[in-house]
Amino acid sequence: MEEVNRYKERLSIMFQGSSTSEQQIDYVIDIVLNNSDNNLLPFENKIEIMTDLLLESGDSLLSLKGGNLEANITNCASSEEGAVGFAYTKPRLTKIEINSLLTLFPDICPKFLDSFVAKNPTMNFDEIVNELSQTEYAKREIDPLDMWNDLKQMLPNADPTYLRNQARVLAKRPLEEYEEFLRNAIEKNDYPTLQDYLRKQEKLEDISVYTDHFTVANFLKIVPKPVEFFTSPEREAILADTSESDKEFALTFLYNQFPYLRQNQIQKIFNSYGQHLVKTCNKLKVLPRDFRNPRKHIEQDECFNVKLLQEIAFLKHEKSIRQYLKLQNDRYRKALDEARKYGLLQTCLCCFDEELIPEECLFCDKNCTFCKNCVKLGAEHVIGEGGTKFPCLADCPSEFNYSVLKMVLNDKVFKRLCQRKQIEEIKNANVDGLESCPFCDYVMVPEEGDKIFKCGNIECMKESCRECRHVAHIPLKCSEIEYDEDVKLRTYIENEMSEAFLRTCPSCSRKFYKESGCNKMTCLCGAKMCYICKVAVQDYSHFGNGRCPLFTENLDQLHFDNVIRRAQAAKAQLGVDKNPNKLKFDPTKNFQLN
Missing domain, CATH: 2.20.25 (N-terminal domain of TfIIb)
Structure with missing residues (x-):
């Protein structure tokens, strides 16, 4: 049911605003999912098939009889057939007028227009425009591929898969819907992005080494000791802190891996082992079969949990992995004995391992000998420091060649290293x-x-x-x-201007300002201060006699002057007074000091 809802949700969004009914969508989903030929197809491919079926049905109701899709589609071909039996008369319209009609009616089928003009040779341009405006004319058949290319040019940062699906739908819809989609996409910018698409493709490429492109040799490069790693008694279940979709993916894997056992029994054992996959598989392997014939294979959704995919890949290919490792160990022991016999053992000049067989040795450009692990660790250290040159690990002025690094580094890491090296060389050129x-x-x-x-x-x-x-x-x-540095300059000046407007109690640091009254201010804490010079006072003796006035005639002007002076001081502190262009938006631009 959850799978059906996923398809229904996607199709409902794609056909929103059209006359496609919910009944049509449900029926198409049922057709595609019940077709055994589609079982192994990915989610997006099934969506394409469903979209095609709905588009072919047009806006008509789907016939449920006999399981066939019957659609009443009016296209350019039928319009052309409608002209059969009419004697062709040279139209009165010129080529320019015909092109003008195509401009006025951009969604009209050109063949229909030719046929219409031929059947009405006595009508002038204005009469044809009037008639077409009141007539349900045949629409132009737009190639979805052409529309897709147009959308990619108009929305270069959009997910191309998303645009392709939209083009397949919009190509069969009125031109107004296409224009509305494009207008909304440009204004709202709420579509899936090209960056998301590329990252998803990169993820799919990364996880393919555990699924479609799995090989034991590549798997061992990523997990060198898989048997010890995955079967360790101390290893905890990786599904403890994962999403429900990952747990469902793991459970579906178990259903497919053990098709002769009942699903409820598999689920019970899976939960009893704390959703530990390896322990669950070891238990299920020894259980007797419940069915004579295997259950039907269940299609799995996409999974991007690398740790889960690694464990499932090990369980799927455990027998092949063990055989490969056994053969590898036998070959190593034989090569080691042969190297000892003929005196071919080498010593790593970094870790001083004295029993390196020739196949384990890597060399710098001056032929200093090292083991693979030391070269790998040294290279990873240089990469972590942002370097692109890899000096020899011994007392040697030479370096390691990139062909040597390729043998020890992860493919993804090596690829990014090469990109960094390429960028560095381009800059130096x-x-x-x-x-x-x-x-x-x-x-x-x-x-x-x-x-x-x-x-x-x-x-x-x-x-x-x-x-x-x-x-x-x-x-x-x-x-x-206005950028971050501009905002910092502006807000600093604005804060200084606000401080000039406020007064701070010398006793409790409470902020306040005066709206009226004398200049001897009494705080809520009881402390007294002068509003003009901001010093603490005891009584009225501070005021008059050439000192601060007890009353201010124009309080607003006092506040204004203080704010402007504080702003000018802040500008001088920032160097704006000498370089006015340094401040993009001046808070005092419209202020004038009297």
């Missing part, structure tokens, strides 16, 4: 017009006239302004954008 992303190390030569730098790094993918090197801000100009 002093290529004309070369620019770098402000947010990462990605470099490229943008096309002349482009105002936006579009980063191609999957982990970044940000668009930045080539002039100010901040996040892209089109249609605003650089001078109209």
Whole structure:
């Protein structure tokens, strides 16, 4: 039921606003999911099949008789057939007028228009426009592929898979729906992004080594001692802190792995072992069969939990892994005995392991000998420091070649290392017009006239302004954008201006300001102070006789003058008085000191 709801939710969103009914969607889902040929297809492929069926049905009701889809589709072909039997008369309209009609009615089928004009040779341009405006004319058949390419150009940062599905739907809909979709996408910017798509593709590539592209040799590069690692008595269940979807994925794996056992029994044992996969499998292996014939294979959704996929890959291929390791160990013992016999053992110049067989040795460019583990650890240290040169681990001025590093590093790590090395070499080449992303190390030569730098790094993918090197801000100009450093300057001055307006009690530090009355202020704590010079006072003796006045005739002007003077002092402190362009938005711009 959960699987059906996923398909229904996706299709409902895709066909929202159309006349496609909920009954149609339910029926198409039922057709596709009950077809055994589709069992092994991924989720997105099934969505495409369902979308095709719904599009082929148009806006008509699906016929449930005999399991067939019957659709009443009016297309350009039927319009052309409608012209059969009419004598063709040269139309009065010129080619320019025909093109104008195509502009006025962009969704009209050109063949229908030709046929309509031929059947009405006496009608002028205005009469045809009037007639077509009141007629249900045949629509232009738009190629979804063309629409998909148009959408990719208009929304370059959108997920191409999402745009393809939308194009398949919109190509069969009125042109207004396409325009509305495009307008909403540009205004709201709420569509799945290209960055999400690329990251998902990268994840799919990473997890494929445990699923579709599994090999024992590659698996052992990632998990060198899988038997000891996965079967250790101290190993805890990895599903304890994972999502419900991961637990459901693991349970479905068990159902498929043991198709002769009852599902409720599998689930009971799985829960009794605290959802520990290895222990559950070891128990299920020794149970007698419940069925003579295996249960039907259950399709599994996508899973991106690498640890879970690693454990499942081990359980699926445990027999092959053990055989491979046994053969590998036998070969190693034989090679070790042979190396000892003929004096071929080498010593690692880093860890000083004296029993390296020739197959275990790696060398720097000066042929210093090291074991694979030492080279791997040394390379990972250099990569962590951001380096691209890998010096010899002994007292030697040489380096390790990248072909040596490829033998010890993870494929993904080595790929990123090569990208970093390539970027470094490009920067050192002093290529004309070369620019770098402000947010990462990605470099490229943008096309002349482009105002936006579009980063191609999957982990970044940000668009930045080539002039100010901040996040892209089109249609605003650089001078109209306030960045973090600008905000800090402005807010500092604004805070100083606020402080000038307020007074602070010298006793309890309470903040206050005066609206009226004399300048001898009494705080709630009982302390007294002068509002003009802000010093503590005891009585009225501080006021008059050439000192602070007891009353202020224009209190607003006093506040205004204090605020402006405090702002000017803050600007001088920041250096804005000598370089006014340093402050993009001046809080005192419209203020004038009397």
